[in-house]
Amino acid sequence: MKLPPLAALRAFEALARLGKVNLAALELHVTHSAVSHQIRSLEEYLGLALVIRSKRSLTLTDEGRVYAYQIRQALGEIAGVTEKLLAKTKHPQLTVSVLPSYAMHWLLPRLHDFRAAHPELHLRLDSSMEFSHFGQGPLDGAIRFGHGQWPDVHCEALMGDSLLVVAARDFNHGVLPDTAQAVLELPLLHASESWPIWLGAAGVEGVRPHASLEFTDSTLMLEAVRLGHGVALTRRSIAHGLLQRGELVKLTEVEPAHASRYYLVWPTGRKPSAALSDLHHWLKDQIALYQDSLASCTQQNADPEVGALTVTQRS
Numbered sequence: 255m256k257l258p259p260l261a262a263l264r265a266f267e268a269l270a271r272l273g274k275v276n277l278a279a280l281e282l283h284v285t286h287s288a289v290s291h292q293i294r295s296l297e298e299y300l301g302l303a304l305v306i307r308s309k310r311s312l313t314l315t316d317e318g319r320v321y322a323y324q325i326r327q328a329l330g331e332i333a334g335v336t337e338k339l340l341a342k343t344k345h346p347q348l349t350v351s352v353l354p355s356y357a358m359h360w361l362l363p364r365l366h367d368f369r370a371a372h373p374e375l376h377l378r379l380d381s382s383m384e385f386s387h388f389g390q391g392p393l394d395g396a397i398r399f400g401h402g403q404w405p406d407v408h409c410e411a412l413m414g415d416s417l418l419v420v421a422a423r424d425f426n427h428g429v430l431p432d433t434a435q436a437v438l439e440l441p442l443l444h445a446s447e448s449w450p451i452w453l454g455a456a457g458v459e460g461v462r463p464h465a466s467l468e469f470t471d472s473t474l475m476l477e478a479v480r481l482g483h484g485v486a487l488t489r490r491s492i493a494h495g496l497l498q499r500g501e502l503v504k505l506t507e508v509e510p511a512h513a514s515r516y517y518l519v520w521p522t523g524r525k526p527s528a529a530l531s532d533l534h535h536w537l538k539d540q541i542a543l544y545q546d547s548l549a550s551c552t553q554q555n556a557d558p559e560v561g562a563l564t565v566t567q568r569s
Contacts, residue, residue, distance in 0.1 A: 258299050263325055265292035266304060270314055270322030348529035351380040351396035355472040356516065359492035360544075361397075368536045375529055383471070388521045395520040395530045407519040410534065413491070413541045415512040417452045420476075420493050420502040421485040432506055434458045441466040441484035445475040448513070452487055455510035476502070490548075491516070 268278035269289060279289045293312070297304050304318035314322060352361060357379060369377065385398065388407070402409045419437050421430055431437050434456035444465035453461055466484055469475040472492055479486045480501050489512060496502040518534055520526050526534070 258296055259292075262292040262296035262299070263329065265289045266296050266318075267322060267325050267329055269293060269305075269312060270318070271326065275312060346374060346529050347376040347378065347392075348527065348533060349378040349380060349392050349394050350530075350533065351382050351393055351398075353383060353397065353399055354381045355476075355489075355492045356397060356399065357381055358473050359476070359495055363495060364540050367540070368533065371536065372529075372532060375532075388524075394527050395518055395533070397516060398519055399516050400514050402515060402517050404519065406522055408522050409517045409519050412516040412518055412537055413545070414515050416490045416509045417447060417455075417487055417512055418490055418493065418509045419452065419485055419487050419505045420479055420497070421505055422480055422482045423500060423503050425479075425482050425485065430503065430505055434506060434508065437485060437505055438463055443475050443478055443484040443486040444468045445470070445472045445486070445488070447472075447487045447489065449487055451510055451513060452508060456506065456508040494544075494548075 265278060265282060265284075265288075268281050269275060272278050272281065275286055275289050279286045282289065290312075293305060302317055303315055304321060305312040305314055361379075369375075380393065385396075385404065387393075397412070398404075399415075402411060421440075426440065431440065434453060435458065438458075438461065442463050442465050444463075444467075449463045453459070453463075467478060469478070472488060475486050476488060476493065476496065478484070479488075480496065485505060490509065493502060497504060518530075518537065520530060
């Protein structure tokens, strides 16, 4: 790469930003003449004039203004990545890619506990529905939902899930269905879940539900349900908090196990970092508590929205 001297770029950027040579010199802790010399050397390197010189000041040319703006952005980016690198050497960091719906509805409500146990750790959550490419960026691990047979990653099973149909408590003026056939007569909101699994568990065959409103993100779909746009098939893991708070209700007792599971993944051939291992152990403890709470609700029938729930086995 053909790059001008860094000292000359810093002197020119400081002059352009501060407007005066003496102010640039004070900021850089050099002499007035040193700033002038660096700017002249930069002009010689580029072969064009960046400033117009008078007896009392230096004024940027048109090319100089454009170049100064671009240099400021580049130097800012260098400063930013350097700061991140220095921070990483001083404090342990953990970057994890997480599905937006799982992060919003399951992980974040519990994350205070993890942060309290690891106050020294800088945690970065990368919210994405795309499968993680560990060669692109400083990613330690990812929480993904699926079959667990992805290439080039180690998959550690975390938790299963189940499917249920939900609606806002006051949807349809509070007249809510309790059978699969009645559910299908209402406006249906679709995201990514498979209706045939739920319908099969409900004993309904040969029906293909049509969406009145469709989403690519389950979080948006649940918000639409909460606002009364329709009813939706969703995962227990992301709807449970809304059900517990009474913002949504479960419409029928049908709740089959989901075909997919949540996994913690990281590249094969790479040992998980200590921070990722800490997160893994914490997740297993939280999942055990969550599953115990589901089992307790089922046994005591304390929550009418929970109903007859199929509890997945702990990982």
